[in-house]
Amino acid sequence: MEGLVIETEIAAGSKDKKGEGEGAEGMLASGAGSFREILHYLESEAAPGLLGLGVRKLGGVDLKKRVYSAGTTIADSDDRRRAVLLIISGWVSCGKELTDGSRTVVDFSLSGDVITLGSTEWTREVMMALTPVTLFEFPGAIYENLSTFPRRVREFVLKGMARRYARTAEHFVSISRRGAVERVAHLLLELSHRVGVRENGGTACFSCPLTQVDLGDALGLSVVHVNRVLRKLREAGYVSFRGGVVEFQDRQRLIEMVGFDGSYLALNVE
Numbered sequence: 557m558e559g560l561v562i563e564t565e566i567a568a569g570s571k572d573k574k575g576e577g578e579g580a581e582g583m584l585a586s587g588a589g590s591f592r593e594i595l596h597y598l599e600s601e602a603a604p605g606l607l608g609l610g611v612r613k614l615g616g617v618d619l620k621k622r623v624y625s626a627g628t629t630i631a632d633s634d635d636r637r638r639a640v641l642l643i644i645s646g647w648v649s650c651g652k653e654l655t656d657g658s659r660t661v662v663d664f665s666l667s668g669d670v671i672t673l674g675s676t677e678w679t680r681e682v683m684m685a686l687t688p689v690t691l692f693e694f695p696g697a698i699y700e701n702l703s704t705f706p707r708r709v710r711e712f713v714l715k716g717m718a719r720r721y722a723r724t725a726e727h728f729v730s731i732s733r734r735g736a737v738e739r740v741a742h743l744l745l746e747l748s749h750r751v752g753v754r755e756n757g758g759t760a761c762f763s764c765p766l767t768q769v770d771l772g773d774a775l776g777l778s779v780v781h782v783n784r785v786l787r788k789l790r791e792a793g794y795v796s797f798r799g800g801v802v803e804f805q806d807r808q809r810l811i812e813m814v815g816f817d818g819s820y821l822a823l824n825v826e
Contacts, residue, residue, distance in 0.1 A: 591668040597706075598692055621693075622692075624688065626689075629684055638696055639673045639693050640673070640702075640713055641671040641673055641693055641694075642712075645688075645690045646690060648665040648686065649684045650682070662724055663723055664686075664766070664774070672697075686770070734814075739777065740775060740785045742814050753804075755808075759803070759804060762801070768782045794810040795807075
């Protein structure tokens with residue numbers, strides 16, 4: 557099942573209507589490269605195509621905006637596309653399907669994250685929209701077109717790739733060395749860090765669309781084991797996960813209990 561696809565192709569050498577050095581492109585040239593500014597730039601370039609006003613390109617590369625409904629497949633293991641994806645909004649699970657029909661989740665990608673699709677044959681991942689997802693797609697392998705992107709877009713993509721590598725390395729540590737309680741708690745703390753949760757008197761909460769199956773596939777645990785661990789964490793007064801909401805009763809105590817260090821997420825692209 558495919559999601560709604562909105563496409564626009566941005567003309568090489570095109571200028572923002574405000575004039576050279578102004579508007580979103582001016583912000584990029586001046587050295588600002590936050591996600592909001594990158595998004596504003598891409599949206600401003602996409603607008604004419606979205607409104608049916610013409611066909612344009614970004615640095616000679618077709619830029620496509622895609623919208624997927626929850627539960628749809630963004631890419632599967634047979635997908636031949638090669639592209640760079642920039643998540644505008646929503647949650648995406650990225651993983652591998654095994655020959656026995658099981659899967660493992662490599663990463664959960666959120667707003668502002670970058671995914672490279674099909675850079676090599678063996679890196680093809682299954683990507684699912686866990687919520688409604690909107691993204692920009694830059695067709696072509698990362699090594700083919702990266703040099704053609706505007707400088708700040710290029711830097712944002714490279715930093716996004718570095719952040720993803722840091723997350724997957726930490727997840728490998730969890731699966732190979734941490735116990736079940738530490739794995740689940742560490743992932744919930746990481747997600748809270750990434751969505752920007754703010755504590756209020758030690759408590760904090762955020763909406764989370766993940767199921768216990770998703771958690772198990774990401775952490776190498778059965779659904780029964782995940783359920784048991786969540787109950788243990790809830791009864792110990794650390795954190796609960798019910799009705800799509802993660803609520804920390806004492807986030808700092810949980811951080812100390814599992815030894816969570818969010819420095820691996822500290823590469824700031826703002």
